[in-house]
Amino acid sequence: MDDAGTPLIRVRDLCRDYSVSRRREGVRGGVVDLLRPRRETLRAVDRVSFDVASGEMVGYIGANGAGKSTTIKMLTGILTPTSGTVDVGGLVPWRDRGHYTRHIGAVFGQRTQLWWDLAVVESFRLLQKIYEVPDADYRRQLGRLDELLGLGEFLHQPVRKLSLGQRMRCELAAALLHAPRLLFLDEPTIGLDVVAKESVRTFLRDIRESQGTTVLLTTHDLGDIQQLCRRVIIIDHGRVLYDGDLEGLRARVDDRVALHVELREPVPSAALAAATAGLPVQWREAAGLLHVADFSRRDVRGAEVIKRVVNAQAVLDLRLAEQSIEEIVRGIYRRGDAGELP
Amino acid sequence: MTANLVSLGVQLLVLSAVFSKVESLRGWSYDQVLFIYGFSLLPLGLFNLVSVNLYGFSEQYIIEGDFDRILLRPVNPLAQILCSSFGTGGINELILGGAVMAYAGSRLGLDIGAAGFALLPLLAVSAALVYTGVFLGLTALSFWMEDRLGLAPPVYNVIRFSRYPVTIFSPLVRLLLTFVLPFAWVAFYPAAWYVGGEQWERVALLTPAVGGLTFGIGYLTWTRGVRRYTSTGS
Numbered sequence: 001m002d003d004a005g006t007p008l009i010r011v012r013d014l015c016r017d018y019s020v021s022r023r024r025e026g027v028r029g030g031v032v033d034l035l036r037p038r039r040e041t042l043r044a045v046d047r048v049s050f051d052v053a054s055g056e057m058v059g060y061i062g063a064n065g066a067g068k069s070t071t072i073k074m075l076t077g078i079l080t081p082t083s084g085t086v087d088v089g090g091l092v093p094w095r096d097r098g099h100y101t102r103h104i105g106a107v108f109g110q111r112t113q114l115w116w117d118l119a120v121v122e123s124f125r126l127l128q129k130i131y132e133v134p135d136a137d138y139r140r141q142l143g144r145l146d147e148l149l150g151l152g153e154f155l156h157q158p159v160r161k162l163s164l165g166q167r168m169r170c171e172l173a174a175a176l177l178h179a180p181r182l183l184f185l186d187e188p189t190i191g192l193d194v195v196a197k198e199s200v201r202t203f204l205r206d207i208r209e210s211q212g213t214t215v216l217l218t219t220h221d222l223g224d225i226q227q228l229c230r231r232v233i234i235i236d237h238g239r240v241l242y243d244g245d246l247e248g249l250r251a252r253v254d255d256r257v258a259l260h261v262e263l264r265e266p267v268p269s270a271a272l273a274a275a276t277a278g279l280p281v282q283w284r285e286a287a288g289l290l291h292v293a294d295f296s297r298r299d300v301r302g303a304e305v306i307k308r309v310v311n312a313q314a315v316l317d318l319r320l321a322e323q324s325i326e327e328i329v330r331g332i333y334r335r336g337d338a339g340e341l342p
Numbered sequence: 343m344t345a346n347l348v349s350l351g352v353q354l355l356v357l358s359a360v361f362s363k364v365e366s367l368r369g370w371s372y373d374q375v376l377f378i379y380g381f382s383l384l385p386l387g388l389f390n391l392v393s394v395n396l397y398g399f400s401e402q403y404i405i406e407g408d409f410d411r412i413l414l415r416p417v418n419p420l421a422q423i424l425c426s427s428f429g430t431g432g433i434n435e436l437i438l439g440g441a442v443m444a445y446a447g448s449r450l451g452l453d454i455g456a457a458g459f460a461l462l463p464l465l466a467v468s469a470a471l472v473y474t475g476v477f478l479g480l481t482a483l484s485f486w487m488e489d490r491l492g493l494a495p496p497v498y499n500v501i502r503f504s505r506y507p508v509t510i511f512s513p514l515v516r517l518l519l520t521f522v523l524p525f526a527w528v529a530f531y532p533a534a535w536y537v538g539g540e541q542w543e544r545v546a547l548l549t550p551a552v553g554g555l556t557f558g559i560g561y562l563t564w565t566r567g568v569r570r571y572t573s574t575g576s
């Protein structure tokens with residue numbers, strides 16, 4: 001699985017269809033469904049292509065149902081694609097599953113990889129046997145993971161007694177016991193509190209630096225991405241909308257800003273709209289002391305908008321807010337089409 | 343465990359009740375039928391050691407999506423499923439089957455010889471492969487059907503027929519039990535060799551081939567199903 005220079009993961013035109021039966025209603029509908037089911041095909045992943053270099057940490061993000069998990073499941077060999085190719089260091093995940101799974105680790109935040117009733121350390125022992133990890137390597141790796149994740153305190157407790165944060169630390173350790181080259185994380189911080197999230201993120205940074213593990217991670221939490229990944233792939237309706245670095249994303253969208261205005265006296269928003277008449281500025285429906293104007297810096301300068309507002313109204317305070325990465329991504333989801341991006 | 347023993351006892355009672363009314367079933371005596379019944383418990387016991395994992399498969403692994411975890415590990419998925427728990431009731435069937443065979447055998451004055459004794463485990467394992475193949479194939483259908491079809495329980499009931507000499511059934515049923523749902527091979531054909539004489543030898547010795555073939559078909563269906571696995575939503 002090692003070939004410096006060429007990408008570790010190569011995905012080309014990957015597609016996955018699901019056939020869903022649409023149920024009819026009622027008892028009669030149920031009988032009809034049995035005889036003549038209504039089926040339709042949904043495309044969950046649509047011609048997705050990308051490369052991941054060895055040692056990269058890539059964020060794979062998208063709204064619910066965008067096709068993130070389906071992609072990850074094809075890359076881990078769980079699902080067979082409808083069409084397209086995946087090559088990971090010369091192996092095809094779903095075809096060479098037995099061999100391939102030795103080289104990868106996976107954490108699915110919503111689902112445990114551990115044995116519910118066994119003590120954590122027993123689960124680890126079983127995984128050691130399953131992955132045929134030599135004793136010396138196992139001890140070394142467990143020691144390293146324990147040092148980074150602080151597992152010692154609950155290593156002998158059954159998995160079902162652990163808190164979500166503790167369990168997630170165990171899941172990460174379990175996925176890395178056989179020192180895989182490649183780690184897939186599906187929502188690794190889901191449901192975790194701020195402190196637990198932070199420890200997972202710190203751990204992932206450490207593991208990449210110390211072991212050179214390549215990581216592909218899906219998440220809803222853009223904080224994960226901002227702290228961990230230089231590169232992000234945004235997917236929506238099964239298609240790749242954006243593939244590049246996180247800051248580049250801001251330059252590629254309209255660079256929208258929001259001007260927050262606090263007034264001395266309450267006025268209807270129409271009064272402010274009148275002040276900026278002729279400029280491409282939208283005032284959010286609001287009345288009273290606080291108003292917000294949305295515009296794109298590409299169309300109009302902030303100073304121009306501020307000047308008009310200050311001249312027309314008695315202003316107490318002003319604040320110009322750039323869009324957060326989250327808002328940018330949300331905007332991309334809403335438009336749902338990268339073709340519009342300049 | 344006790345429920346399992348009670349049900350085995352009831353089956354034995356039914357058998358002796360039938361033979362209290364008739365002398366023989368198409369030429370098969372009570373002791374011969376008893377021996378066949380005893381033999382039938384060996385493959386059933388072996389199969390029941392692992393069968394619990396197949397019955398709940400659709401529910402636990404397909405609908406809940408637990409099969410993801412199985413596919414992420416570098417061990418054959420079927421081996422992981424079959425070994426995830428063992429049905430201890432199977433041990434009862436193995437012990438009782440051996441005891442019934444010994445009892446019936448002694449009443450028949452049977453001497454199966456060293457070769458017959460040595461072949462017994464092979465025949466039992468082959469017959470267990472017939473069970474496993476059939477139920478594996480049925481289980482694998484859940485990769486195609488989202489709704490549980492519930493085929494396994496009715497098929498499981500057919501097993502009862504397999505404990506009697508198939509010669510007592512109509513030619514059609516015989517044909518079905520021999521070639522379509524090959525349960526005639528899980529008890530009667532191999533056991534008939536021990537109690538029915540030389541004429542059954544060739545059929546009995548085909549049992550490993552039938553076991554291999556049935557399991558092969560079941561396993562092929564399974565691997566095709568695994569490729570179709572669609573996992574759950576997230």
